[in-house]
């Protein structure tokens with residue numbers, strides 16, 4: 497008799513954003529005349545930068561001719577893209593990362609979800625709350641979390657974020673093997689200073705911990721004093737893996753391209769206590785289970801690093817951040833407290849009521865979709881997340897509908 501992986505039965509019935517999509521579809525079916533504005537899932541709405549489109553077209557044309565056609569590429573990504581990433585995203589900011597420490601992939605969602613496979617099933621894991629659900633759910637699937645009781649998995653150490661600590665969790669008070677961190681944070685928009693991040697790096701060095709650092713939203717940082725990469729912190733090469741994405745930076749949510757950085761100096765240990773290269777384990781996993789991002793997509797991603805590409809990406813990000821300003825000002829004027837939106841495309845709003853009811857009320861009265869904070873963990877209860885990814889016009893309309901609805 498074939499048996500299922502029963503760890504899947506410990507998961508919530510559906511993925512957060514699928515759950516929301518179902519509710520929105522039901523609303524649309526019963527209100528066909530109402531226009532829905534989506535400020536829920538962080539999905540970009542503006543077209544790819546022109547430099548990316550141009551490179552995309554050229555690469556497609558290359559694929560149309562035998563002499564320039566390309567079949568399988570290197571699983572880790574083409575050298576032209578890995579070099580451009582290392583030079584522009586790391587070396588230019590004083591972070592010592594080389595092209596051969598970069599693994600190009602089809603998304604930070606996949607990478608942050610898959611990375612746990614190369615670590616022991618019994619390792620002790622700490623996950624922030626609230627949190628991007630992929631980190632937790634993939635550990636549930638793997639069987640690392642124990643049972644779900646009273647809103648939490650028994651064997652996970654939760655790092656609580658709340659209004660008191662500004663949604664920057666305290667360091668664990670005992671040794672942990674694997675810690676997930678995300679800054680600028682999804683969902684709260686909270687940011688971490690270099691000094692604060694250094695305390696995590698020091699903790700990790702002391703306890704032989706690996707930090708899984710999700711920096712998918714670094715392009716939205718406006719404050720020059722904040723770190724864009726964990727490798728700006730001394731010692732991080734020995735303790736951290738970093739995840740980056742072109743999805744939000746350059747509008748690649750539908751095009752798919754991202755990367756993960758694993759320094760060659762990073763080690764984890766065998767049961768006997770012998771150090772082993774994490775880079776070589778991930779390389780083995782990546783080349784076995786993944787066959788690379790398509791050539792045109794990688795050419796398109798590399799165009800982000802040209803002079804024209806950099807300018808166009810900056811304009812794109814600035815446009816979304818102008819939306820974030822608009823949302824922050826509107827929420828502030830309505831008397832709600834919030835964080836985020838200054839160095840992040842997400843605004844985290846205290847709802848004064850339970851977050852799913854607030855989500856339902858907003859959808860019903862205004863047709864605006866947000867994300868209920870409770871979907872990101874128990875500490876998200878009493879909050880909603882509003883995303884700045886939409887057109888200026890839609891964000892303006894959404895804020896005026898919300899203002900009207902909350903005034904009545």
Ligand code: MLT
Nearest residue numbers: 536537538539605628682
């Ligand atoms: C989000 O809304 O949290 C993100 O868009 C989800 C993702 O990047 O997978």
